[in-house]
Amino acid sequence: SMGGMMGGKLIGFESVPLSTADAVTVPKGYVAQVIAAWGEPVGLSGETPAFKFDGKNTAAEQAAQMGMHHDGIHFFVQDGSADATKSGLLVMNHEYVDDGLLHADGIATWSAEKVKKSQAAHGVSVIEVEFKDGKWTKVSPSPWARRITATTPMGVGGPAAGHKLMQTAADPKGMKILGTINNCGTGQTPWGTFLTCEENFINYFNGPATPNADQKRWGLQKVDAKLYRWHEHDERFDAVKHPNEIHRHGWVVEIDPMDASSTPVKRTALGRAAHEGATIAVTRDQRAVVYMGEDARFEYIYKFVSRDAIKAGGARANATLLDHGTLYVARFDADGKGTWIPLVHGQGPLTAANGFADQGEVVIKTRQASDLLGATKMDRPEWTAVDQKSRKVWCTLTNNSNRGTGTNAATDAANPRANNTMGNIIEWIDSGDFDGTTFAWKHFVLAGDPTLARAEAKGNIKGDAYACPDGLWADARGVLWIQTDMSTSAMGKGDLVNMGNNMMLAADPATGETRRFLTGPKGCEITGVTITPDGRTMFLNVQHPGEPASERNDPANPRAVSNWPDQRADGRPRSATVVVRKADGGLIGT
Numbered sequence: 001s002m003g004g005m006m007g008g009k010l011i012g013f014e015s016v017p018l019s020t021a022d023a024v025t026v027p028k029g030y031v032a033q034v035i036a037a038w039g040e041p042v043g044l045s046g047e048t049p050a051f052k053f054d055g056k057n058t059a060a061e062q063a064a065q066m067g068m069h070h071d072g073i074h075f076f077v078q079d080g081s082a083d084a085t086k087s088g089l090l091v092m093n094h095e096y097v098d099d100g101l102l103h104a105d106g107i108a109t110w111s112a113e114k115v116k117k118s119q120a121a122h123g124v125s126v127i128e129v130e131f132k133d134g135k136w137t138k139v140s141p142s143p144w145a146r147r148i149t150a151t152t153p154m155g156v157g158g159p160a161a162g163h164k165l166m167q168t169a170a171d172p173k174g175m176k177i178l179g180t181i182n183n184c185g186t187g188q189t190p191w192g193t194f195l196t197c198e199e200n201f202i203n204y205f206n207g208p209a210t211p212n213a214d215q216k217r218w219g220l221q222k223v224d225a226k227l228y229r230w231h232e233h234d235e236r237f238d239a240v241k242h243p244n245e246i247h248r249h250g251w252v253v254e255i256d257p258m259d260a261s262s263t264p265v266k267r268t269a270l271g272r273a274a275h276e277g278a279t280i281a282v283t284r285d286q287r288a289v290v291y292m293g294e295d296a297r298f299e300y301i302y303k304f305v306s307r308d309a310i311k312a313g314g315a316r317a318n319a320t321l322l323d324h325g326t327l328y329v330a331r332f333d334a335d336g337k338g339t340w341i342p343l344v345h346g347q348g349p350l351t352a353a354n355g356f357a358d359q360g361e362v363v364i365k366t367r368q369a370s371d372l373l374g375a376t377k378m379d380r381p382e383w384t385a386v387d388q389k390s391r392k393v394w395c396t397l398t399n400n401s402n403r404g405t406g407t408n409a410a411t412d413a414a415n416p417r418a419n420n421t422m423g424n425i426i427e428w429i430d431s432g433d434f435d436g437t438t439f440a441w442k443h444f445v446l447a448g449d450p451t452l453a454r455a456e457a458k459g460n461i462k463g464d465a466y467a468c469p470d471g472l473w474a475d476a477r478g479v480l481w482i483q484t485d486m487s488t489s490a491m492g493k494g495d496l497v498n499m500g501n502n503m504m505l506a507a508d509p510a511t512g513e514t515r516r517f518l519t520g521p522k523g524c525e526i527t528g529v530t531i532t533p534d535g536r537t538m539f540l541n542v543q544h545p546g547e548p549a550s551e552r553n554d555p556a557n558p559r560a561v562s563n564w565p566d567q568r569a570d571g572r573p574r575s576a577t578v579v580v581r582k583a584d585g586g587l588i589g590t
């Protein structure tokens with residue numbers, strides 16, 4: 001194993017320092033390699049258009065290439081694989097696009113073709129990768145290769161399927177939805193499927209100048225030039241004309257990566273939210289429990305408990321497992337205890353008199369239901385992580401500078417810092433089993449920088465400083481991987497003055513010891529992480545290098561911030577997957 005502090009068995013590498021370089025840095029003895037950048041062909045048979053560095057790929061070409069802004073990622077062993085150490089599938093989200101980067105001339109001459117390209121750069125990619133001559137590379141063409149975009153047809157399962165609030169002119173039955181958008185965190189089920197979470201879907205819709213109460217609760221507004229402008233060329237995204245289309249997004253979507261012709265399904269029993277992550281635990285009697293955050297200020301933490309046990313037989317045998325069960329929202333009490341409150345129609349205030357006609361309306365209006373139930377308003381709950389062995393569950397609360405200000409919620413035990421610029425990670429164990437309806441909680445850590453003067457920004461990290469935890473994953477060895485998303489507009493100043501670029505750290509959940517494992521290039525966030533079953537290869541994503549300049553309508557600007565990973569004079573910064581291995585082939589994290 002590597003030198004340095006040999007404090008714990010779990011974590012053995014030497015920390016990397018903070019960095020402002022336009023590069024990925026990994027510990028001594030580790031090597032990092034870039035694959036699957038935005039625009040590379042995913043490997044569809046007969047359709048492998050090369051990336052054009054000037055942004056001139058068409059919408060149709062983009063639909064056969066890696067999407068923009070990689071996010072959550074998982075490694076899947078193919079059905080019938082001879083050797084999982086030598087090949088597998090990577091399934092990953094493409095959260096959103098910067099139109100300034102996506103098109104040759106940015107948002108100038110806005111057109112139907114640009115809307116189509118933007119939609120094609122969203123969604124999910126499935127790629128096949130293989131380990132050959134000491135390196136992982138994409139297999140192209142591959143029978144598993146697939147792009148799922150903002151226009152891919154999807155089914156609907158659970159209580160909102162066919163609901164009248166899901167019916168539109170184009171889909172009067174409310175059973176067939178086009179596309180998935182703003183796919184952020186992810187989950188991987190024990191039956192071999194990928195869960196993709198639709199986060200800030202509302203930003204894609206044009207709303208009325210005066211939104212109604214439901215539209216307001218979900219943040220619908222009249223589109224201005226900063227937003228996507230899809231509605232100008234795709235009427236579906238004009239909520240003034242098609243008010244129910246917004247109800248068809250904000251779901252967790254299940255995808256079977258083993259079958260490139262399978263139809264993704266929106267699982268409405270898990271509730272509608274600006275979902276960030278859907279992490280699975282399994283009860284002793286083999287039911288699935290899905291933990292979910294909703295990344296918005298003062299929103300909630302959820303869990304879903306399946307009615308039925310997971311069956312042998314993979315995706316097909318469990319095709320409706322996530323359609324039946326109970327959704328709960330968390331209330332964190334000051335005594336370190338908490339309650340999972342069921343979102344069940346007819347129970348408590350969730351009645352027709354209060355605006356919930358049936359369970360379909362409860363899951364469509366999850367936020368309003370949770371408001372009535374008195375759930376705890378959290379500091380932007382992002383990813384959740386589960387350690388099946390210790391039964392610990394964690395959720396990152398990335399930050400909330402509005403906490404305790406103006407008319408906003410005051411601090412409370414679970415969200416203890418006003419002007420929370422640094423974020424926390426909260427930890428709980430459900431009573432009895434993962435389906436327990438009460439829990440015991442504590443803060444795993446308050447993130448921060450101990451060198452700052454402001455007391456509430458110092459935090460209590462045992463080890464290397466960081467801020468704004470977002471991506472979170474517990475690997476099979478029990479290491480808790482923490483990824484940061486400091487906003488690029490706040491980076492390098494204020495409380496984040498010392499923090500450099502976004503990063504990934506490894507923590508030992510038993511001791512709290514935390515070491516910085518990786519730093520990213522300029523203007524990026526680090527998000528999504530997965531490790532092969534042999535523990536020897538890690539894949540993670542670098543999202544939006546070049547921000548905030550990449551948000552502007554000038555493709556030359558972002559290059560001045562970051563030109564990662566290509567560093568070409570005529571290039572543009574690209575989100576990409578990074579493969580990390582130990583030079584000696586050892587276990588990642590040791």
Ligand code: FEO
Pocket residue numbers: 095184185199276295382
């Ligand atoms: Fe898509 Fe909450 O980050």
Ligand code: CA
Pocket residue numbers: 184185276382470471485527
């Ligand atoms: Ca995130």
Ligand code: CA
Pocket residue numbers: 382398470485
């Ligand atoms: Ca974030």
Ligand code: CA
Pocket residue numbers: 485525543544
């Ligand atoms: Ca981001």
